[in-house]
Amino acid sequence: MSDASGRGSDYEQAAAGAQKTVAQFDDHERGWVGYIQHLLHTTPALVPLIVLMISITVFGILLGTRFFSPFALTLILQQVAIVGIVASAQTLVILTAGIDLSVGAIAVLSSVIMGQFTFRYGLPVELAILCGLACGTAIGALNGFLVAFMKLPPFIVTLGMWQIVLAANFLYSANETIRSQDIEATAPLLQFLGTTFKIGADADGRGGATFTFAVVFMVLLVVLLTYILRHTAWGRHVYAVGDDPDAAELSGVNVKGTLVSVYAVAGLICAFAGWAMIGRIGSVSPTSGQLLNIESITAVVIGGISLFGGRGSILGALFGALIVGVFTLGLRLMNADAQWTYLLIGVLIIGAVAVDQWIRKVAA
Amino acid sequence: MEPILQARNLVKRYGRVVALDHCDFDLMPGEILAVIGDNGAGKSTLIKAISGAVIPDDGHIRLEGEKVSFRSPIEAREAGIETVYQTLAMSPALSIADNMFMGRELRKPGIMGQVFRQLDRAAMEKFARDKLNELGLLTIQNIRQPVETLSGGQRQGVAVARAAAFGSKVVILDEPTAALGVKESRKVLELILDVRARGIPIILISHNMPHVFEVADRIHVHRLGRRLCVINPADYSMSDAVAFMTGAKEPPHIDQAA
Structure with missing residues (x-):
């Protein structure tokens, strides 16, 4: 140290001739691969969109108008509506680097509460629906509390909550299904989201684009959440918390509050999915929605949302759900074994995660 | 001249370890004050106490003569004290x-x-x-x-710019050149001088003696949980500073603290 003293920083003489600007933000040379990587990095929903377009085109060519008709294409929308809604909730949670395994259970319990409150206690159906929505929100908030304040891993919290909620659902409902006819007669509002309407059908009411209100709800939800995530402070905080919670905390983000609100909103959205489920199957069944967990996570992963948090968009999850829907219907129309669907979806999942890893390498 | 930021008698214990032992601290308006000290001397605890990340057990802190007691970094930030952490605290995506x-x-x-x-x-x-x-x-x-596409120096630049933009009273820089190469360090040092030129006082924590001696107006030497002395870099050599820091040499008796 002693001979360095007094003379300052000789070893830095080499840097004296360097550029004087502190940091230049120029884009360095990159080839078309780098360009694509950058594009995907800024718009992660692009990959699932391209895959969706290609799969629709391929099935359209293979199956002709049997597949490529307003009726068939809107049928896909109807079939993915519930998964799409739940996948939106799942996306919010996964963006915070968490995971929610209790989405399906929350949806079922909420639908059972909507039904039982109406039929067992004779509550007005509007009130029963509000109770179901409140219950979903409360379970979500409890998940969030355990994750944010108890510092428990989201996987464990929601794994436990899944079992608890599902068991509570069977205990409370006494494994009893409320029949479709009864609902139709006394509380049709429960089936509201299953109501269909047609655009462009022929005189006999066949063909044409057929929608349910659940589809409309899903689209509105995706639009709303896209706006919130992109254009509000809360949305930016969701990404920051998922990206690096310590950095977010030091930057002044209320990390715990954001986490609790994310899980609570996810619970609320799942409760809406529960309502949509009554519309879809007609009855209130405590055994419905068993596959929603895995289907929603599949849609989210195929939709290019990173399981490590902080990357991806709601739109991606919608595309992911639609891709699964297109494969399912397309292969069924081709009379292929249903296992082919699962096989191809498995390939897509692994492919999507590989692409995510590649995008993450973008850092200079 | 009144110090803009003053701490008196700060005490912080972690169990039986005394991290801050009746420590004093003074930052003058418009200066760059370097804080140096051996590992474990308690300089990061001192900085955390000032930036609100740690609540001292005893003692008090005054900002522009007003007594303040921060319970979180957010409160310190609202009072005009911005900190650039060594980890930079940025969301890469x-x-x-x-x-x-x-x-x-x-x-x-x-x-x-x-x-x-x-x-x-x-x-x-x-x-x-x-x-x-x-x-x-x-x-x-x-x-x-996205921030992750920037180089280390560029990220540091953005973090310093953020602190300078919002830190109306004090900017704290924790090891800003530790992770950087020679060339990038140079640019960050220039940036630090730029921030001072705009009248914002800076607390610079660094292990890098050449950097400290180059930019600091005064050097706070921290040892065994307290301020050992404050020296003027023009009067002492780097080896003197290291000797004070490690206890190899008696500190000067005339305290230049204020």
């Missing part, structure tokens, strides 16, 4: 502008902002661009670029 305004976003005026909570992205990006330009972080092509 978010843009430069998003990061600069993280936790203090601007909303659009009128109904879009109040009812729909819409962010005023244009205003935030303009502000971010202006601040980076002011500090000579020129030629930014894309303020929406």
Whole structure:
């Protein structure tokens, strides 16, 4: 140290001739691969969109108008509506680097509460629906509390909550299904989201684009959440918390509050999915929605949302759900074994995660 | 001259370990004060106490003569003390502008902002661009670029610009050159001098003696949980400073603290 003293920083003489600007933000040379990587990095929903377009085109060519008709294409929308809604909730949670395994259970319990409150206690159906929505929100908030304040891993919290909620659902409902006819007669509002309407059908009411209100709800939800995530402070905080919670905390983000609100909103959205489920199957069944967990996570992963948090968009999850829907219907129309669907979806999942890893390498 | 930031008698214990032992601290307006000390001397605890990350067991802190007691870094920040952490505290996937305004976003005026909570992205990006330009972080092509696509020096530059933009009273820099190469360190040092030129006092924590001696106006030597002495870098050599720091040499008797 002693001979360095007094003379300052000789070893830095080499840097004296360097550029004087502190940091230049120029884009360095990159080839078309780098360009694509950058594009995907800024718009992660692009990959699932391209895959969706290609799969629709391929099935359209293979199956002709049997597949490529307003009726068939809107049928896909109807079939993915519930998964799409739940996948939106799942996306919010996964963006915070968490995971929610209790989405399906929350949806079922909420639908059972909507039904039982109406039929067992004779509550007005509007009130029963509000109770179901409140219950979903409360379970979500409890998940969030355990994750944010108890510092428990989201996987464990929601794994436990899944079992608890599902068991509570069977205990409370006494494994009893409320029949479709009864609902139709006394509380049709429960089936509201299953109501269909047609655009462009022929005189006999066949063909044409057929929608349910659940589809409309899903689209509105995706639009709303896209706006919130992109254009509000809360949305930016969701990404920051998922990206690096310590950095977010030091930057002044209320990390715990954001986490609790994310899980609570996810619970609320799942409760809406529960309502949509009554519309879809007609009855209130405590055994419905068993596959929603895995289907929603599949849609989210195929939709290019990173399981490590902080990357991806709601739109991606919608595309992911639609891709699964297109494969399912397309292969069924081709009379292929249903296992082919699962096989191809498995390939897509692994492919999507590989692409995510590649995008993450973008850092200079 | 009154110190802008003054701490007296700070005590912080972790179990039986005394991290701060009746420590004093003074920062004068417009100066760069370097804080040096051996590992475990308690300098990071001192800095955390000042920036609100640690609540001292005893003693008090005055900012511009007013007594303050921060319970979180957010409170210190609201009082005008900005800290650039060694980890930089940035979200890599978010843009430069998003990061600069993280936790203090601007909303659009009128109904879009109040009812729909819409962010005023244009205003935030303009502000971010202006601040980076002011500090000579020129030629930014894309303020929406994610932070992870920047080099280490560029990230440090953005973090310092963020602190300088919002730190109205004091900016604390924790080891700003530790992770950087020679060339990038040089640029960050210039940036530090730029910030001082704008009248904002800086607390610089660093292990790098050449950097400390180059930019600091005064050097606070921390040893065994307290301020050992404050020296003027013009009067002492780097080896003297290291000797004070390690206890190999008696500190000067005339305290130049204030």
